[in-house]
Amino acid sequence: MGSPTSYDPHAIEARRQAAWRERGAARTPAVQDDLPHLYIKPSAPFTSGNVHIGHVRSYSIGDAYARFRRARGDQVLFNFGFDAFGLPAELGAIDRGIPPSEWVARCATHMTGQLQRLGFSFDWERTFLSSDPVMYRWSQWLFLTLLEAGLVYRGTGTVDWCDTCQTTLATIQVEDGLCWRCHNPVRLIERPTWYLRISAYVPENDRRLQERADSGKWDEVALASQRFVLGRVDGVEVELSAQDGTKLTVFTPHAEALEQARFVLISPKHPEIDAWADEPQVRERLEELRSGGLERSSRDAAKIPLVDTRRTLPAPAGGASLPVLISPGVDGRFGATAVFGVPEADRTDEVLAERIGALVSEAREGVPPSISGEQPHAKPEPRQAVRYKAEDFSISRQRSWGTPIPIVYCEEHGAVPLPKEQLPVALPLDITPTGTGNPLAELRSFVETTCPLCGGPAERETDTLDCHFDALWLWVPACVPPESREDSLEQILALPDLRHWLPSERVVAGSDSGNFVFDQRIVTKALRDIGPLAFLEDGEPFAGCLFHEMVISEGRKMSKHLGNVVDPDALVERYGADTVRLAVLYAARPQKTLNWSDSAVLRAHRFLTQVWEFTQTRLAAAQQEQGAGESQAAGADGEPIRDTSEHLRLKLAQWTEKGVEKITEDMEGLEMHSAVRNVMRLFDRIKDFEKRVLARQPALGAADDEALFAALSLLAQLLGPFAPHMAEELWISLGKDESAVQTPWPGVSLQEIAA
């Protein structure tokens, strides 16, 4: 300890972080189109309280990539905004009995400190909270814009409701059918809600996905998640007419087994469902389904609800006509549509067929289904068809901590959107939610307003936007320079910055972000057609995408309950930020689940310690030689050392050249795990070189020293993206220029970086 050659990460990291702040190392360069530039988009963290090891993984990957690109001379925008609205923040505030605004501010401060201690090179001047009015006015603007375009609409949805607490509950607030707070039974209610019509752009998202794949910048895991969200099912559809003339288009993925269709299932959300539920009994059961009475039952084919409409459709291939049943089981598999049940081709249908057999014969006793519909017409022609599971979703929540929806309800004019000039509708900040009631709706000063059309009394919408909706645009204001942040949205949309930075070159986020990315792709297409993002011709906000998997521990997801949580602060405290960052990169390739193991940290720490001490002791020795005025290294006998190891130096040069090549390739492909391993291997080679030279001669000659330090310099450069603090200190120790933004990548000159 204390020796100049020993590795003291805390001192090094404090020094470097101060230097970075001083020179604004992570500041976004001003817009200059002629320079290569890119926007790397990390995920927007929830203001949940603490940075966890999953964040560390995510940002270590993104930061390594950002530093790599900067080191190669690219202009980089790398920053994020906190996703500050939402239930977790509200629950955190309830827990502490403070207003959510206070809680998220506290979280943001604390998490920013943690992230800075880890040395991530975000442009902090551009960081923001989505709960800031200057920011959430964007959500309100987006809401109104999409509403005008018919992409936001009002519908009904079902939610859990607690009669005792007089409030709606999220699924995570319902424990075994009881309210989390008062432990009384919960019931499902229907209430009006706002929907986002993503269905309008789902087919285009599908079409554009192949282009993403062809670009090579979309990782396989990311593509797979987009396909999963899309839920594309290929098959055929047939238009059938019932005896009374009611038509229904029925789909099946089993084109070849159309003749074996035995029944028709129709989703309760099917647009024409009412025509099929005309009998009072059927209607009643459909209502039960819709209000959720049956919906929370098992997804199991043996238990999923089935409602017999007591009607039939002719079979597509002739023969006995098919009973028509309503079942929510359709949605999860094919979306809100109607499908054939083909027991011989489909396992689920086989199970359903047995149940239907009993159901139908019971309900239709005396009316054998086989004679009711001999097909008099020509066979209907099946045609190719596609169905998507992705469907419109609810974007409003009965919560007091969220973006207020810019709608007022006027007795005369009904739901009236506010003019955009009146934005933002401010969220009152003096609310301290307790988990009961609806604080926003109870606040008369917020609710009471006037109708923008007639000036008469009106009430504000008291639902707020789901924070998923905020996330649809969080990547846009990230491109806005801080000084323009408060400008009008028209001004901001006219800035060259958006055109400059968008589309983002790469999203680096957890694989659970599939839905966000999908919906961001949808909204971009909508804004392209509406106008503001017309410059994104393909409607794609992200040119590339890397999804990393999560960090688990002891084979399980981390949870306080299991006691297997890994605390990044404790690791940083013990080993320093460089070690922790290196360890999470080293432990597994991004796309793989990282099963936490201390051995990776120990390995990373030992590696950094060795690199540091090896370099520093060699430097100290070389300086001592120079100080002694020796022009050449000397052996124990005082005889000058002859450089006899030319082939070893050559070999070292080859190794480093090969290593640089390989690591550069790894970094371009965001294979940080492989890059780190290759850096470690290179260090082994460097040590090996010295060892071999010393096996031949008593000490290193001048040319050997030169080769050694050249290799160590390269090593420092290659370490830059992973262990930036130590890399830069080594770089300085080796006599390089400290004024550079950071260690340049091998082969890149400082001029290129400073440009």
Add this chain to the structure above:
RNA sequence: GCCCGGGUGGCGGAACGGUAGACGCAAUCGACUUAAAAUCGAUGGCCAUGACGGCAAUUGUGGGUUCGACUCCCACCCCGGGCACCA
């Protein structure tokens, strides 16, 4: 139930059609130390030796393709994650 990911030494994991177990952790022995920690070195199934070496098993299970399979194909078992108000 459905969808996705995964099963390799005591442990984390390499290799992803060509010497399985790289690189580590833990362990044991040794060096340094008054001692401990840290660090460094050695060892890694069995047999044998001063040393070279020899022998056997082996990547969840069972099949298959192949000159050759952890790797590709089929079936199964087990584990983890997700499944529409966390988003």
